[in-house]
């Protein structure tokens with residue numbers, strides 16, 4: 001058995017960044033920017049007013065000083081004339097400030113009588129002028145790679161970038177295997193259960209920005225598995241679930257090998273998730289064969305599938321990021337495999353659930369973390385620092 005970090009190295013050597021496509025800005029949220037882009041203008045493009053008030057030429061604001069109102073500037077409509085000492089214009093937020101104006105006095109600090117304003121006794125000393133290019137300037141680089149979020153979309157729009165180069169979404173084919181499985185909503189026979197892992201993984205993959213589609217459930221026969229594999233030619237990654245262990249009906253590895261899969265590794269010193277396999281199929285797609293136990297499949301999703309998808313998206317080869325918390329209750333010594341234990345982190349303290357059986361989805365659902373216990377980690381006390389993966 002290889003270690004988790006050795007397995008990740010193998011997986012990263014199988015996963016390479018996908019090519020780039022151009023999408024309209026409105027469809028770029030959640031995508032990965034593949035190439036750096038540059039701002040096509042200054043923002044703001046002119047010195048602009050930050051407040052509603054009066055723009056004037058004044059070194060100091062002196063209570064009781066008078067100014068003559070000679071015009072107006074609003075957002076989208078600047079003032080064409082020249083502004084001299086003793087003069088001001090009515091101005092609104094977002095309007096260009098005349099080049100000679102030195103400050104904007106907010107309207108709350110002014111009394112107006114016809115075309116004359118008088119400054120009040122207590123005046124806000126702010127200049128309230130946003131210089132041209134204060135946010136960004138023409139040609140400023142917005143660097144790739146990065147996962148685009150709503151705030152980035154707003155920035156790209158302001159930069160006048162209407163088409164965005166993003167990494168193509170990885171296409172992932174998810175194949176549940178097993179005679180016992182039926183789809184949610186169907187009526188299972190007495191010996192059957194509902195396929196759940198495929199749906200959990202599909203949700204995880206979609207959150208990561210992959211295009212994840214479910215194949216028909218493959219039965220525990222060579223024919224059925226071969227048929228399911230024949231539907232994966234367009235995939236960048238094929239995820240099989242179940243049939244990965246050593247039982248007589250665990251045929252996934254054998255069938256994949258017969259179809260030309262070059263195996264990279266099988267079995268990892270971890271729990272849950274020990275019987276994970278990976279390799280490259282004859283189609284060129286990467287394959288990961290996940291164990292069937294529900295929690296094992298989802299843990300492999302967090303520990304291995306997520307970093308693989310991020311690598312395919314061009315976000316780099318890095319393991320899932322670990323955080324630390326202090327232990328809320330003592331934890332016994334760990335065995336020889338790296339153990340990912342369902343846990344809850346609250347206010348910086350981590351509590352590990354008692355029952356870690358790898359079939360218990362209720363415990364997984366109650367968890368927001370996987371405590372990471374390295375191989376042969378000794379017993380830990382309350383207050384000890386522990387690493388965890390947020391989930």
Ligand SMILES: Nc1nc2c(c(=O)[nH]1)N[C@H]1C(S)=C(S)[C@@H](COP(=O)(O)OP(=O)(O)OC[C@H]3O[C@@H](n4cnc5c(N)ncnc54)[C@H](O)[C@@H]3O)O[C@H]1N2
Nearest residue numbers: 176195196197198241242243244245250274291292293296
């Ligand atoms: N003699 C040994 N037996 C087992 C070993 C071992 O080393 N020696 N390893 C155990 C471990 S660890 C795991 S994990 C499982 C993995 O088994 P498989 O990958 O072959 O999975 P299956 O046997 O097909 O299924 C296990 C379990 O999970 C349920 N399952 C499968 N697919 C789904 C799905 N899509 N949705 C929900 N549940 C699913 C299945 O019904 C079984 O209950 O092997 C141990 N055995």
Ligand code: MOO
Nearest residue numbers: 272273274296358
């Ligand atoms: O490794 Mo299995 O994944 O422990 O249940």
